[in-house]
Amino acid sequence: MEPTVFEKYPPAESVIDSSLADTRLGCYWIESIADTAARYPVLPGSRIADDVVVGGGYAGLWTAIKLKTEHPDRRVVLLEAKQVGWAASGRNGGFCEASITHGESNAESRWPNEVETLRRLGYENLDAIERFINEHKLDVDFERTGQLSVANEPYQVEWVGENPDPHVEALNAEQVQQRIASPTFLAGEFSPRENANVHPAKLAAELARHAHELGVEIYENTRVLRLSGQSDEPLQFETNRGTVNAERAALCTNVFPSLLKRYTFHTVPVYDYVLMTEPLTDEQLAAIGWSGREGLADMANQFHYSRLTKDNRILWGGYDAVYFTGGRIRAEYENRMETHRRLAKHFFTTFPQLEGVKFTHRWAGVIDTSTRFCAFYGQAFDGRVQYVAGFTGLGVGATHFAADVMVDRLEGRTTERTQLEMVREVPLPFPPEPLASIGINLTRWSLDRADHQGGKRNILLKTLDALGLGFDS
Numbered sequence: 279m280e281p282t283v284f285e286k287y288p289p290a291e292s293v294i295d296s297s298l299a300d301t302r303l304g305c306y307w308i309e310s311i312a313d314t315a316a317r318y319p320v321l322p323g324s325r326i327a328d329d330v331v332v333g334g335g336y337a338g339l340w341t342a343i344k345l346k347t348e349h350p351d352r353r354v355v356l357l358e359a360k361q362v363g364w365a366a367s368g369r370n371g372g373f374c375e376a377s378i379t380h381g382e383s384n385a386e387s388r389w390p391n392e393v394e395t396l397r398r399l400g401y402e403n404l405d406a407i408e409r410f411i412n413e414h415k416l417d418v419d420f421e422r423t424g425q426l427s428v429a430n431e432p433y434q435v436e437w438v439g440e441n442p443d444p445h446v447e448a449l450n451a452e453q454v455q456q457r458i459a460s461p462t463f464l465a466g467e468f469s470p471r472e473n474a475n476v477h478p479a480k481l482a483a484e485l486a487r488h489a490h491e492l493g494v495e496i497y498e499n500t501r502v503l504r505l506s507g508q509s510d511e512p513l514q515f516e517t518n519r520g521t522v523n524a525e526r527a528a529l530c531t532n533v534f535p536s537l538l539k540r541y542t543f544h545t546v547p548v549y550d551y552v553l554m555t556e557p558l559t560d561e562q563l564a565a566i567g568w569s570g571r572e573g574l575a576d577m578a579n580q581f582h583y584s585r586l587t588k589d590n591r592i593l594w595g596g597y598d599a600v601y602f603t604g605g606r607i608r609a610e611y612e613n614r615m616e617t618h619r620r621l622a623k624h625f626f627t628t629f630p631q632l633e634g635v636k637f638t639h640r641w642a643g644v645i646d647t648s649t650r651f652c653a654f655y656g657q658a659f660d661g662r663v664q665y666v667a668g669f670t671g672l673g674v675g676a677t678h679f680a681a682d683v684m685v686d687r688l689e690g691r692t693t694e695r696t697q698l699e700m701v702r703e704v705p706l707p708f709p710p711e712p713l714a715s716i717g718i719n720l721t722r723w724s725l726d727r728a729d730h731q732g733g734k735r736n737i738l739l740k741t742l743d744a745l746g747l748g749f750d751s
Contacts, residue, residue: 279727279730279731280730280731280732281730282430282431282578282729282730283430283431283462283627284623284624284627287461287462287627287630288623288627289623289626289627289630289633293626293633294619294622294623294626296634296636297622297625297626297635297636297637298615298618298619298622298637298640299636300636300638301553301618301636301637301638301639301640302638302639302640303612303613303639303640303641304639304641305368305369305479305639305641305643306554306591306593306638306639306641307368307369307372307477307478307479307480308363308364308368308369308479309639310477310479311477311479311480311483314483315362315363315479315483316483316486316487316490317361317498318358318362318486318490318496318497318498319497319498320497320498320499320500320519321357321497321500321517321519321520321522322519322520323519323520324520324521324522324523325355325495325520325521325522325523326353326512326522326523326524327353327354327355327495327522327523327524328349328352328353328354328524328525328526329342329345329349329352329353329354329355329524329525329526329527329528329688330354330355330356330357330513330515330522330524330526330527330528331345331354331355331356331357331527331528331530332356332357332502332515332527332528332529332530332531332537333356333357333358333529333530333531333532334356334357334358334360334361334362334363334364334367334482334486334496334498335362335363335365335366335367335482335530335532335677336367336481336482336485336673336674336677336678337528337530337532337666337669337673337677337680337681338356338358338528338530339356339362339367339482339485339486339489340485340677340678340680340681341528341530341680341681341684341685342354342356342489342494342496342528343485343488343489343492343494343681344681344682344685345528345685345688346489346492346493346494347492348685348689350492350493353495354493354494354495355494355495355497355522355524356489356494356495356496356497357497357500357501357502357515357517357522358496358497358498358499358500359499359500359501359502359534360498360499361498361499362482362483362486362496362498363478363479363481363482363483363486365532365533365534365643365644366532366533366643366644366645366646366669366673367478367479367481367482367673367674367677368478368479368482369478369479369552369641369642369643370478370643370671370673370674371478371552371583371585371593371595371596372475372476372477372478372585372587372593372674373425373473373474373475373476373573373583373585373672373674374404374407374420374473374474374475374476374674374675375400375404375425375472375473375573375672375674375675375676376397376400376401376403376404376471376472376473376675377397377400377472377672377675377676378396378399378400378403378652378653378675378676378679378700379396379400379651379652379700380651380652380670380671380672381651381672382397382441382442382443384650384651384652385397385700386442387743388650388700389698389699389700391699392698392699392700393442395694395698396698396700397443399679399694399695399698400675400679401445401471403675403676403678403679403682404471404474404675406678407474407675407678408420408422408474414488416480416481416484416485416488417480417484418476418477418480418481418484419475419476419477419480419587419588420474420475420476421474421475421476421571422471422473422474423473423474423475423570423571423572423573423585424468424469424470424471424472424473424570424572424573425468425469425472425473425572425573425574425575426454426457426458426466426467426468426570426572426573426574426575427466427467427468427469427575427576427577428454428458428460428462428463428464428465428466428574428575428576428577429463429464429465429466429576429577430462430463430464430576430577430578431464431578431729431732431733432464433732433733434464434465434576434577434578434733435464435465437577438465438466438467439467441467441469443469445469445470445471445472446467446468446469446472447467447468447469447470448465448466448467449465449466449467449468450465451463451464451465453466454466455567456567457567457568457570457572458566458567458568458572458574459565459566459567459631460566460628460629461630462627462628468572472573473572473573474675475571475573475585475586476674477587477588478674481674497519499519500517500518500519501517501518502515502516502517502537503516503517503518504516504537505527505529505537505538505663507659509659509660512524512525513525513526513527513659513662513663515527525662526662526663526688527662527663527664528663528664528665528666528681528684528685528688529663529664529665529666530666530667530677530680531667532646532667532669532673533545533547533607533644533645533646533667534607536665536667538656538658538663538665540656540658541656541665541667541707542707543707543708543709543710543714544648544649544654544656544667544668544704544705544707544708545646545647545648545667545668545708546601546605546646546647546708546714546718547601547602547605547606547607547644547645547646547647548599548600548601548644548645548647549599549600549601549602549611549612549614549642549643549644549645550595550596550598550599550642550643550644550645550671551595551596551597551598551600551614551617551618551621551640551641551642552593552594552595552621552640552641552642552643553593553594553595553618553621553622553625553637553639553640554587554591554592554593554594554637554638554639554640555591555592555593555594555632555635555636555637555638556591556635556636556637556638557587557589557590557591558590558591558592558632558635562631562632562635563590565631565632566629566631566632568586571585571586572585573585575596578729579725579726579728579729579733580596580597580598580599580725580726580729581596581597582594582595582596582597582621582624582628583595583596591638592625592629592635594621594624594625595621596621597617597620597621597624598614598617598620598621599645599722600614600617601714601715601718601719601722603711603712603715604711604715605711605714607644611642612641612642612643613642614642617642618640622637645669645670645671646667646668646669646670647668647670647671648667648668648670648705649705649706649707649708650668650705651670652668652669652670652672652676652700653666653667653668653669653670653673653676653677653680654666654667654668654703654704654705655680655683655684655687655701655702655704656704657687661687661688661690662688664683664684664687664688666680666683666684668705679695682695683695683696683701720738721738721739721742724736724738724739725739
């Protein structure tokens with residue numbers, strides 16, 4: 279196998295040691311608003327509501343806002359097991375992308391007849407998010423910066439220019455270097471409309487604030503244990519704090535166990551790891567350029583993603599996507615120094631001119647991966663319960679689209695969104711253990727080999743591609 283650029287040009291171990299010496303295990307985004315974010319009460323006993331939303335992440339918050347806006351007189355209750363935005367919504371990379379399908383190629387392979395429609399709806403969705411943030415003056419550090427995808431290996435250069443999206447501009451090596459200076463960047467593609475950078479924890483907190491001001495009742499530290507009911511009776515949500523009865527519900531539990539048993543195996547938890555630097559000095563920032571503040575990712579199967587914060591820190595994450603045997607979610611999995619050291623190594627290969635920069639924070643988050651790499655939609659109780667999950671790491675923007683879909687379906691509306699094949703189809707589930715672990719780890723190994731063999735995909739990956747299955751890094 280051929281070594282990748284990160285193996286050919288590694289930094290000295292002392293550089294990595296120094297950069298991580300004072301790093302704390304904790305999410306920078308969440309810590310940065312810890313003293314200002316509002317907190318909400320626990321459920322004070324049993325309640326009767328019109329609509330219940332389970333989950334205080336983006337999908338749940340957008341859905342609650344849309345339900346309450348459409349029906350100001352209805353009682354909308356949001357139940358969150360811990361605190362609003364504490365999980366994926368508060369600890370992601372802060373990329374709000376237009377794609378609702380986890381990228382153009384994913385849409386092409388699964389819904390070729392809908393590609394142009396899905397692309398248009400994705401851009402319209404991001405435009406709607408931007409309008410909402412501006413209209414309601416949400417303080418979320420929103421920047422419509424676009425997305426830069428770079429080729430780090432010669433074989434990836436051949437892919438540049440293949441994207442059918444007319445908004446995507448192909449860049450040669452010189453043009454890429456003018457945007458962001460790195461010795462590893464050989465070519466790239468820039469999509470000016472594809473991405474906005476946002477402070478993810480601020481977005482969750484501001485959406486909760488807006489929902490609360492509309493009259494949505496938000497209850498934190500209220501874990502839903504069970505959903506029950508008959509088709510002609512109110513739904514009953516049993517929580518650790520009491521019971522809530524409601525006519526309708528939206529389940530937005532992301533990576534956590536579905537309250538609907540039929541979707542038990544439709545997602546698996548995959549851990550994604552992140553580093554955050556200290557703020558760059560003016561001289562350090564000048565050394566790498568990045569005046570356009572684009573979102574940044576590379577084209578490998580095991581890809582990195584990066585962006586600048588408002589105070590010019592660099593967030594650097596990705597590459598490793600770790601599934602732990604049994605599909606468990608545990609706090610100790612977030613402390614994986616092996617992966618954080620690998621990320622630091624790759625950072626200084628990418629930006630050797632930043633040698634001496636320190637990382638202040640390292641953390642991890644759990645991604646709800648589905649077999650089709652993007653959100654799927656389910657329902658129960660004759661449509662009175664709507665469910666969404668499986669965002670696979672690209673949910674910051676796609677959750678807004680998902681909320682529109684769920685509200686349409688709860689209202690019984692037939693719209694362009696609800697008629698999409700992507701929305702109507704439910705993907706195949708993952709197999710139970712131990713087959714899940716075996717399959718996922720074999721797929722990850724195959725993806726790594728492809729990155730070391732000029733992008734050539736082995737028989738396993740080709741088979742999964744043909745079946746519309748797989749595992750995304």
